[in-house]
Amino acid sequence: MSQVSTWRDAAGDLLLGSCCAGCGVKGRRLCRACADTLRADPRLAWPEPAPTALRVPVIVPPYAGARYDGRLQHLIIAYKEEARHGLARPLARMLADVVASALQTVVGPGPVALVPMPSAPGAVRRRGHDSVLRLARISAGQLRRRGTDATVRPLLCQARQVADQVGLSASDRVQNLQGALRARTGGGGRVLVVVDDVITTGASAAEAVSALRRAGLSPAVVATVAATPRRWPGAGSFG
Numbered sequence: 001m002s003q004v005s006t007w008r009d010a011a012g013d014l015l016l017g018s019c020c021a022g023c024g025v026k027g028r029r030l031c032r033a034c035a036d037t038l039r040a041d042p043r044l045a046w047p048e049p050a051p052t053a054l055r056v057p058v059i060v061p062p063y064a065g066a067r068y069d070g071r072l073q074h075l076i077i078a079y080k081e082e083a084r085h086g087l088a089r090p091l092a093r094m095l096a097d098v099v100a101s102a103l104q105t106v107v108g109p110g111p112v113a114l115v116p117m118p119s120a121p122g123a124v125r126r127r128g129h130d131s132v133l134r135l136a137r138i139s140a141g142q143l144r145r146r147g148t149d150a151t152v153r154p155l156l157c158q159a160r161q162v163a164d165q166v167g168l169s170a171s172d173r174v175q176n177l178q179g180a181l182r183a184r185t186g187g188g189g190r191v192l193v194v195v196d197d198v199i200t201t202g203a204s205a206a207e208a209v210s211a212l213r214r215a216g217l218s219p220a221v222v223a224t225v226a227a228t229p230r231r232w233p234g235a236g237s238f239g
């Protein structure tokens, strides 16, 4: 640690009582361990089984930045449920890395619109923020600074209430979400990237893709900060 950052951390601690936005350890706004965790290594992250809507009529590949477990899982939950806004920027940077990598692999350069997965209105009220929308906005800003013409298009909304997905099997999740989202048109000739914090069975991503298609749009790719490790064979490659 440099002298300056040591001084800055100590001063921050004294003046502001600052602590890590991720784990709460005193002294830095983001401790070394949390900062190391919040790095993307973007990969194709197909759930197993792969949801039909992500495969036909055209493939909409899902990309993720890291394995959703350990400290990263804790950090994403802290950001989402406890509104630890200090985590928004590093998580959004991970998402921007995933989007950039996916675009490079799948479609190449061009104007892009990030389409955030909508949160239930009740969840937004309870959490005090729309966590995915916030990530999408910061990510789009970071992509623009890197030279990509990126914007956010919140085209999706919930068409009806859905049961909590936790504890449901992959097929039950698909059933639970069928027709749950509605999309309005308005991609504006941009490559559409569905963005979310975590991909698990892919049921939510599949419903988002289906809803956009029902509105006459053609999403190109799904990008998430992290992917639940247990459902697909490539999981080991996340290390």
Ligand SMILES: [Zn+2]
Binding pocket: 020, 021, 022, 023, 024, 025, 030, 031, 032, 033, 034, 035
């Ligand atoms: Zn920390």
